[in-house]
Amino acid sequence: MRSRNPAPWYDAPVIRAYLALAALVLCAGCGAAKNVVERGFSGPERTVASVMAIDGYLDTRLDDGKAAVRTFLPANPTCREVAKLGATVHFKTAGPYGTLYRGEQSCAAAGIGSLAWWRSKLPRPNTSSPVPSAMASYRTVYEGELVVFLRGDFPLTGLLGFTAMGDGIAVVPNSALCRRPIDRGSSTIEYFYGGRNVLTLSSSDGRCEIEALLRPLTESDVGA
Numbered sequence: 001m002r003s004r005n006p007a008p009w010y011d012a013p014v015i016r017a018y019l020a021l022a023a024l025v026l027c028a029g030c031g032a033a034k035n036v037v038e039r040g041f042s043g044p045e046r047t048v049a050s051v052m053a054i055d056g057y058l059d060t061r062l063d064d065g066k067a068a069v070r071t072f073l074p075a076n077p078t079c080r081e082v083a084k085l086g087a088t089v090h091f092k093t094a095g096p097y098g099t100l101y102r103g104e105q106s107c108a109a110a111g112i113g114s115l116a117w118w119r120s121k122l123p124r125p126n127t128s129s130p131v132p133s134a135m136a137s138y139r140t141v142y143e144g145e146l147v148v149f150l151r152g153d154f155p156l157t158g159l160l161g162f163t164a165m166g167d168g169i170a171v172v173p174n175s176a177l178c179r180r181p182i183d184r185g186s187s188t189i190e191y192f193y194g195g196r197n198v199l200t201l202s203s204s205d206g207r208c209e210i211e212a213l214l215r216p217l218t219e220s221d222v223g224a
Contacts, residue, residue, distance in 0.1 A: 046089055047086065048085055053075050054144065056074065062091055062100075071111070073110060074221035074222070089101060096161070110221065111215055112160065112212060115199060116196075131192055131193075132159075135188060137185065137186045138153070139152060145174060147171050149170075152167070152168075154168050156190075163215075164216070167216060170212075177205055177206050178209075180204070184203070198210070
């Protein structure tokens with residue numbers, strides 16, 4: 001396993017993210033997509049079914065008895081306390097990617113997993129392209145046995161309400177299918193409005209599924 005220190009990152013103001021998304025949508029010939037949090041996803045109590053620390057994040061799965069939702073939290077003391085294995089929590093609309101609540105404590109998510117679930121919260125935009133595509137460029141900042149973190153520019157992710165488009169992290173499987181896109185440092189990214197795939201990186205070997213999208217962590221995340 002190897003980890004590299006990422007370049008400095010800052011949170012862009014929300015207005016800049018929306019302007020960037022608007023420009024992207026116009027270029028792709030699509031209608032503007034709404035941010036997922038506008039639609040809401042507050043629901044019944046959920047159980048922390050699994051939690052795994054990965055390179056400063058908590059890869060967390062929440063189960064409501066019918067389906068599981070995957071989210072990524074900063075691995076700071078507060079979030080570790082909120083997302084204890086087996087704990088009963090609420091996942092509500094607060095912050096760009098939702099917030100986990102347990103009693104009086106809360107933890108704002110640092111990214112989104114379960115991309116098909118997030119896509120289901122959005123209206124399908126009007127577009128002439130059935131599968132929009134663009135060029136993504138990135139570098140490996142973490143590689144583990146199961147997943148690889150790729151940090152860089154991932155166009156089209158704004159269609160899922162992901163705001164860190166210019167400097168984000170895509171989580172992909174550490175698999176033979178994904179090896180070529182990982183090693184090349186650039187690939188065609190495709191967005192699918194329906195079906196099993198949501199976001200993929202393409203190569204001559206096939207499509208590498210993007211499992212999650214994360215914003216890079218800041219010093220405030222670590223000490224929260």
